[in-house]
Structure formats: structure tokens, C-alpha cells
Amino acid sequence: MNYIVLDLEWNQAAYKTDEEIDIPFEIIEIGAVKLNRKAEILDSFQELIRPQVYPFLLRRTKQLTGWTDRDLDERGIYFEDAIEKFLKWCGRDYVFCVWGGSDLTQLERNMSYYNIRVPWKYPLKYLDVQKLFALEMREGKTRRPLEAVVEHYGIPADRPFHHALDDATYTAKIFQKLDRAEYESYYSVDYYRLPKNRFEEVTFHFKTYSKFVSRKFNLKEEVIRDLRVRELRCRICGRKLHREVNWFTDGHSYFALGTCREHGKMRGRIRIRMTENQEGYFAIRTIKNCNSEEEKKILDKQDNLRARRRERRQRGKGTEEKE
Numbered sequence: 001m002n003y004i005v006l007d008l009e010w011n012q013a014a015y016k017t018d019e020e021i022d023i024p025f026e027i028i029e030i031g032a033v034k035l036n037r038k039a040e041i042l043d044s045f046q047e048l049i050r051p052q053v054y055p056f057l058l059r060r061t062k063q064l065t066g067w068t069d070r071d072l073d074e075r076g077i078y079f080e081d082a083i084e085k086f087l088k089w090c091g092r093d094y095v096f097c098v099w100g101g102s103d104l105t106q107l108e109r110n111m112s113y114y115n116i117r118v119p120w121k122y123p124l125k126y127l128d129v130q131k132l133f134a135l136e137m138r139e140g141k142t143r144r145p146l147e148a149v150v151e152h153y154g155i156p157a158d159r160p161f162h163h164a165l166d167d168a169t170y171t172a173k174i175f176q177k178l179d180r181a182e183y184e185s186y187y188s189v190d191y192y193r194l195p196k197n198r199f200e201e202v203t204f205h206f207k208t209y210s211k212f213v214s215r216k217f218n219l220k221e222e223v224i225r226d227l228r229v230r231e232l233r234c235r236i237c238g239r240k241l242h243r244e245v246n247w248f249t250d251g252h253s254y255f256a257l258g259t260c261r262e263h264g265k266m267r268g269r270i271r272i273r274m275t276e277n278q279e280g281y282f283a284i285r286t287i288k289n290c291n292s293e294e295e296k297k298i299l300d301k302q303d304n305l306r307a308r309r310r311e312r313r314q315r316g317k318g319t320e321e322k323e
């Protein structure tokens with residue numbers, strides 16, 4: 001198995017009204033580096049793409065990437081040809097590594113715009129090197145820019161940034177520095193394609209939590225009513241948790257608490273998100289162990305919501321009486 005470290009550059013419409021809804025970001029460059037299992041560099045890939053949707057580069061894109069309309073016109077090939085070459089170059093067995101979360105979504109979106117069959121099976125798992133770096137530094141949700149991490153490791157910044165192949169090379173060099181044995185289990189999942197039906201729905205097991213991704217629903221209310229979405233099972237043994245607090249919402253997420261006889265107290269959280277094409281909704285449910293402090297946080301949250309509801313009811317009654 002190899003690693004394909006991928007980076008893309010893209011262009012977009014000058015005005016929102018000119019935007020093609022199915023392809024808001026048009027890929028103009030694909031850069032990638034192939035690494036073996038030991039993260040040694042084997043090969044690289046670079047291709048410029050002649051735009052077909054937004055024919056002129058935005059000034060911002062020109063400044064960022066250094067490419068001109070002329071470059072893309074003279075040296076670029078069509079996306080369909082570029083992607084065919086790229087997929088062939090990737091080989092058979094590989095895992096994508098990217099910097100941040102959006103490149104694979106944009107790649108799949110561009111492919112679907114041109115009706116190109118996506119060869120990856122659902123779910124598309126990948127490694128987000130920016131996230132792995134944050135894990136290694138124990139920085140939680142902090143995300144540092146590529147330039148800063150290159151500097152952090154003392155990697156010579158001898159190539160310009162924001163060229164797809166250069167950024168992919170920097171990302172590969174950072175990836176080489178990471179403790180991969182430790183973090184390979186923290187892969188990410190691309191949400192561009194969701195499970196087609198409930199048989200494709202899967203639960204991912206990570207070191208400290210489990211994550212379930214639902215299929216698409218048309219209505220938001222349908223999502224939370226679904227029994228599979230509401231399921232509360234031990235993240236370790238999979239047995240049903242003894243429910244202590246049933247799902248309730250604070251307006252952003254849903255929370256629940258339960259206990260496994262063997263593995264202790266766990267908290268569930270459901271986030272409902274809009275699909276990438278904004279045509280429906282899906283749920284991401286995580287379950288992780290929780291200590292008494294975290295348990296108290298959830299109980300307090302529920303108490304506060306109840307108190308606020310009670311207050312609202314009473315205020316409602318008060319005005320009724322006055323009338």
C-alpha cells in the first residue's frame with residue numbers, strides 16, 4: 001500500500017451570480033507525491049488543467065498560484081484527461097493524504113460534474129496531515145497553516161507555496177516527521193458521498209471514540225427520528241447502553257448518556273449536517289467514554305434547558321391570565 005499526498009489548486013466564478021452550482025470550485029492544477037509504506041518518496045505527479053467552466057483566473061487565484069490564463073491555455077490539458085492520467089498514476093492500493101479537509105471533496109465534485117465514475121468505494125477514508133499534526137502537538141481543534149508547520153520542522157522552504165506539487169511535497173515532508181504508527185488510526189472520512197442506503201451505513205472505530213455516518217434524509221426532522229441514528233451502543237463492545245439521559249438538543253447538537261456494564265459511562269452526540277449539494281441532511285453520531293465532569297456538563301445542560309422551558313411556560317401562562 002502507498003500513500004498519495006494530494007494537493008489541488010482551483011479557480012472560481014468572479015461573481016456569485018456566475019457560479020455553476022455543481023462546480024463552485026474548478027480544479028486548475030493537480031499535484032501529488034507517492035510515498036511507500038515507510039513514507040519514502042517514490043514519485044510525483046503534476047498536471048495543469050485548462051479551465052472549461054470559469055475561463056479566466058481570478059486575480060486572487062493568479063496571485064496565490066502564480067499561474068496565468070496563458071499558462072493554463074498553453075500547458076493545461078482537459079480535466080477528463082488529467083484525472084484519467086492521475087488515477088492511472090495512483091495505482092491500485094493507496095490512501096490519500098491531504099492538508100486540511102476540502103481537496104477530496106472538490107476532486108469528487110469536479111469528477112461528478114464531468115460524469116466521471118468515482119473509483120473509490122464508500123467510505124472514502126483519508127489522512128488529514130494538518131489534523132494529524134494538531135494531534136501530535138495535542139492542540140485539539142487548532143489548525144496551523146502549511147507554512148507554519150514547514151517552519152516548525154525546519155523543512156527548507158525552497159519552493160513557492162500554493163503550487164499544487166510544491167504544497168504536496170511540503171505535506172509529504174511533514175507526514176514523514178509524524179509518528180504514523182500512533183496516528184494512522186485517526187483517519188478522516190470524506191462526506192461528499194454518503195451511504196446510499198441503511199445497509200451502507202457504517203460505524204468507524206477510533207482509539208477513543210466511535211463515529212457513525214447516516215444515509216441522506218430529505219427532512220431534518222426525519223434524521224433524528226430514525227432509530228439507527230438514535231442508537232446508543234458501547235463504543236467498545238457494541239452492546240446497547242443502559243440509557244440514563246435520552247437524546248435532547250441544545251439547538252446545535254443532540255446529547256445522550258448511557259452506561260455499559262463492562263466499559264462504563266459514555267456520552268453520545270449527534271450532529272445533523274446538510275449534504276454537500278444542499279439537497280438533504282445526514283447525521284454524524286459519536287460515542288465516547290465520559291468522566292464525571294463531562295457527565296455533569298451534560299446533566300447541567302439538560303437542567304438549564306428544562307428550567308428555561310419551564311420559565312417560558314410560566315411566562316406564557318402569566319400573559320394569559322392578564323388577558
Ligand SMILES: [Zn+2]
Nearest residue numbers: 234237260263
Ligand atoms: Zn461495552
